[in-house]
Amino acid sequence: MSEIETKLKLSEKRIDLLQKGYQAVLEFTDKMEQLSQFQDKIDIPSNISQIWKVFLDGIRNSIKVEVCGLFLVDENTHEFVLKNVSPEDKGSICRKEIEFQIECGMFSWIINRRQPALIPSFVFKDKKTIIMLPLSTVKRTLGVVLVLAPIEESSITQESLKLLTMLAKQCSLVMENTLLYERLRKEHETLQKAQAQIVQAEKLASIGRLTAGASHEILNPLNIISGHIQLLLMNKDLSSRFSRHLDIMRNQSDRIAKIVKGLLQFSHHSKPRIGEVKINDLIERVLSMFEHEARFHSIEIIKEIDPNLPSIMGDDEKLSQVLFNLLSNARDAMPKGGTLRISAKASANNDQLSGESDFIEIRFQDTGCGISEENIGKIFDPFFTLKEDGNGIGLGLSLSYGIIQEHGGTISVESKVNEGTNFAIYLPVIQNSSNS
Ligand SMILES: Nc1ncnc2c1ncn2[C@@H]1O[C@H](COP(=O)(O)OP(=O)(O)OP(=O)(O)O)[C@@H](O)[C@H]1O
Ligand SMILES: [Mg+2]
Incomplete structure (x- = not known):
């Protein structure tokens, strides 16, 4: 091989190496x-x-x-x-x-x-x-x-x-x-919920303190007035105009009595009577009393209740009062009828409640008028009502809130105007009686 050929081969090799290097740089x-x-x-x-x-x-x-x-x-x-x-x-x-x-x-x-x-x-x-x-x-x-x-x-x-x-x-x-x-976002949310609950509890407590004395003072004279109205109504010689006026007076004094008794429930804070509560039985019992009314108002009730729900420790009467409140609110929200879905299930994991205990989740979902964003933050406040003509006092939900809290649980709401409202109750399954 001539000297020129050797140099040429060497140059070719170098070019090849350079190309490979260039390729590697590109890659x-x-x-x-x-x-x-x-x-x-x-x-x-x-x-x-x-x-x-x-x-x-x-x-x-x-x-x-x-x-x-x-x-x-x-x-x-x-x-x-x-x-x-x-x-x-x-x-x-x-x-x-x-x-x-x-x-x-x-x-x-x-x-x-x-x-x-x-x-x-x-x-x-x-x-x-x-x-x-x-x-x-x-x-x-x-x-x-x-x-x-x-x-x-x-x-x-x-x-x-x-x-x-x-x-x-x-x-x-x-x-x-x-x-x-x-994780931070979740913790922040939990904190916000806890804070909202403290504010709500404080509102209830202050209402209770304020009204304790006044309620008793009102009820006594009110009983006397009602008694006299009853006596007058028993008089058969009364003109129809007169008895109509008396009827109005009786209705209104009944209404005052209802409001004052509601107030007393705050102030008295009667100690819950704790016992074993079977949630399935409780829901069935309350619903059986509501069935006729639901039919009358064209409300279809759909039940999705886990038959194997564990029992909880609680006050049967107070809890049934909560369910009644939710049922009657759903009824009022659906004057032209609708669907009310009631579900209850047990679950082991819950970030609604502090602690690790098992809990029962009860939901009431209606297809009623819904609650506007402006009002949804107020519905658990005492005396907040949107019901006209004296149909509501505005105590149902605030009392329910207090009762659920006494049981160590939570109650929350989600709603869309004209679509419906969804109430969720969480109740711990194992509950220390000292909580109550
Ligand atoms: N399921 C629901 N759908 C739409 N609005 C509701 C529903 N539940 C409650 N609300 C609204 O929340 C308000 C407060 O309810 P809450 O039960 O405390 O009082 P109320 O029903 O007005 O009176 P009370 O229960 O004392 O007779 C109601 O007036 C209603 O406007
Ligand atoms: Mg109500």
């Missing part, structure tokens, strides 16, 4: 571009599903993906729970793979190292590779991503793996922030 810039795009997209405050979508796109841009599953650590059980999977029908196969990896110890090895790993698959056969990407921050492990790539392990480059590591780290940080934000 690197491309990956950096992907990473910065990923950061831009994921930086916006979002929920876990949104983060997962962006993360999945990022993974797909870096490597060929057949199946991809996101497992997150459950805060209560500390187990890895499958939160998202793509495609959606591959959930069970992903779980099986993780279970196997846990059993053979591979899983904990990956979690402890906090580094991605290529591992042989137990479930997915053929020339496929599993990539496990731990999602962790300095303080804790949030979860793990399982990626099934339809290529052999040797075809996965170090660059791709590095890029996946960076994506996983970015994703972990954003997820951690989102989870913390979510």
Whole structure:
């Protein structure tokens, strides 16, 4: 080979090397571009599903993906729970793979190292590779991503793996922030609810204190007036005009008595008579008394009551008073008829009530007139009523509120004008009698 030919060959080799280098630089810039795009997209405050979508796109841009599953650590059980999977029908196969990896110890090895790993698959056969990407921050492990790539392990480059590591780290940080934000939001909500309950309880207590003395003073003379009206009405020689006037007087004094008795319930605060209450029986009993009225007002009642509800400790009479109040409010909200759905179920997890006890959730959902946003914050206030012509005193819900509170429970409402109202009562199943 002549000297010129040797130099030519050498130059060709150099050009080839330069081209390869140039290609590598191009690929690197491309990956950096992907990473910065990923950061831009994921930086916006979002929920876990949104983060997962962006993360999945990022993974797909870096490597060929057949199946991809996101497992997150459950805060209560500390187990890895499958939160998202793509495609959606591959959930069970992903779980099986993780279970196997846990059993053979591979899983904990990956979690402890906090580094991605290529591992042989137990479930997915053929020339496929599993990539496990731990999602962790300095303080804790949030979860793990399982990626099934339809290529052999040797075809996965170090660059791709590095890029996946960076994506996983970015994703972990954003997820951690989102989870913390979510927890803070929930705690804030619980605090706000507790605060609203304290304000409501204080309102009831001050009404009680104010009216205690006055109520007794009113009832005594009122009884005398009513007695005399009765006596006059017994007189057969009365003209019809006279007896009409007396009738009006009797109705109005009955109304005063009703208001004052309502007030006394606040002030007296009669101690609840605590005993075992079977909620199913209680609902059935109250409903049986209401059935006729419901039929008369064309109200269809739909019952969805769990037959195996646990008993609670409470005051049967006071609780039935609450149910009556809710029934009569629903009736008044549906003057042209409608549907009232009454449901009751037991549940073990509740953030409506403080503490961890089991509880019973009772719901009254009507298709009535609804309550406007302006009024919904006032309906538990004593003497707040929108019922005209003296049809309401405005004590039903405030009394109910107090009763449910005495039982360690909560009552809340959601409503839409012209669509209906939904009352939810939560009552703890195990209740300390000292609460009452
Ligand atoms: N299911 C409901 N649908 C629409 N509005 C309701 C419903 N329940 C209660 N309200 C509204 O809340 C107000 C307060 O209810 P609450 O039971 O305390 O008093 P009331 O029914 O007016 O009088 P009372 O119960 O003392 O006879 C009612 O006047 C009504 O406007
Ligand atoms: Mg009422």
